[in-house]
Amino acid sequence: MAKSALLKSSLAKKYWMALTGLFLCLFLAGHLAGNLQLIFSDALHFNQYALFMTSNPAVKILSYLTYFSILFHAVDGFLLTYQNVKARPIGYAKNNPSANSSFSSRNMAVLGTLILVFIVTHMVNFWAVMHFDKNMPLQSITVEVMGQKQELYVTTNGGYMPVSQVAKSYEEAMKTGAQTYIEHRTDFYNTQARVKIGEGYKDLHKITVAFFKDAKLGLIATVLYVIAMFVLAFHLLHGFSSAFQSLGLNHPKYTPAIKGFGKAFAIVVPLLFAIIPVYIHFFLK
Amino acid sequence: MSTAKNINITLKIWRQKNAKSKGSMETYKLDNVSTASSFLEMLDQLNEQLVNERKEPVAFDHDCREGICGMCSLYINGRAHGPDTGITTCQLHMRMFNDGDTIYVEPWRSRAFPVIKDLVVDRSAFDRIQQAGGFVSVNTSGNTIDANATPINKHDADKSFEAAACIGCGACVATCKNGSAMLFVGAKVSQYALLPQGKVEATQRVLNMVRQMDEEGFGNCTNTGACEIECPKGISLENIARMNREYLKASIK
Known part of the structure; x- marks a missing residue:
């Protein structure tokens, strides 16, 4: 084990690159399935799914594995690239690399760096808001009661809570005399007893729709998102099948199938991802 | 029946005195190169010209000249062993080039293969x-x-x-x-x-x-x-x- 240096050697670095990369491909498929609910489902189901994804213990383990994989893939990729650049101190005066290799395969580091930038901004825009934003709205619906419009919070046990009767904090409830107030960002508390009586859904659906429909920045956000998916597609175009080669899985019978599936995955997954903000920006009412 | 003809070419070749010196690309004109000659024979012709001009000939690796020893190298016009597949440089023929072509000839570039002289690497x-x-x-x-x-x-x-x-x-x-x-x-x-x-x-x-x-x-x-x-x-x-x-x-x- 020590002699083989399962972390340090050139081959071992590639094993880890392949394993984390393939795990991230699985993550992409899962994430895509979740995102597609923005088109094919309603706000409530999407928010229920978002709550499940941020509270289920099994999902938590997977999410930590995902964070780790992203970081490891990036750091490992940086180390590999650094060594690769060092391996040729003087370049060629004339070089014709397109004669023997694909654009994607030669630019994995650049594409990967762009994807990392996208991941960071994407997490700031959605993940951080979902996890830490104190002003994250809770999901509510509008109903008509005797000709008058009324806003109701939706609770996780299937009940409703009139928005007008819920204070933002205990202090506010004491001032206004509201029966209910919000604690821990999502919990509804009874003001007198100070006990939890229900829980609301963080309205990630609303945040997402507002982000891509924003009058000023919505179009830019949509365009940048689509560009990021192009970058992802090129990264996957080489990365998916390359991972199998790095792990030593090259076989005349199976490799063409792996390459074919990899190409389809690299095109279909980013395409479906990209359709979602385009749909929200241009078509969602 | 031979279809060989003579072509005139311009060569841009990496010249480097020794392992320690800093090299550069130099330009040479070479006329009347038979398209039937191999790439290495063309370099021999260039070296003859350089010797006649009392200049230092270009150093390059070669041995068997039949594609089995692995001695010849050269990065030609941006490709290892030149613009053809499944051959070594000694098997590359001048018929792959046209009259008036400019041909870049460089040594293998790798930290692990330091240049010893001109086109020769260790x-x-x-x-x-x-x-x-x-x-x-x-x-x-x-x-x-x-x-x-x-x-x-x-x-x-x-x-x-x-x-x-x-x-x-x-x-x-x-x-x-x-x-x-x-x-x-x-x-x-x-x-x-x-x-x-x-x-x-x-x-x-x-x-x-x-x-x-x-x-x-x-x-x-x-x-x-x-x-x-x-x-x-x-x-x-x-x-x-x-x-x-x-x-x-x-x-x-």
């Missing part, structure tokens, strides 16, 4: 990788067993033979964007790993050869596949995958 890094494990220990003190006495699966024998076709020219390193030697080491590891005689030392072989490869300062593999295309002997990427498998197997033993 490829002893490959020798050291071979010495680290690219052999089988056979007792040759008079009791050698006939090779055919050990039955070998035809498929494996063929694959091993294909890997053994590697002549160690270094085109894989030269063409790889990372200056990686994986195709060379993959071929050497595979050649033995596939045969019963090589299985005895398989674990140590792959660990030692990969370690030596890393120490020499070659880059890592990005699986671009450029090496496979430029390899004069058509060594397949399958060999790199086999090395990856062998190394993984050896690592967890």
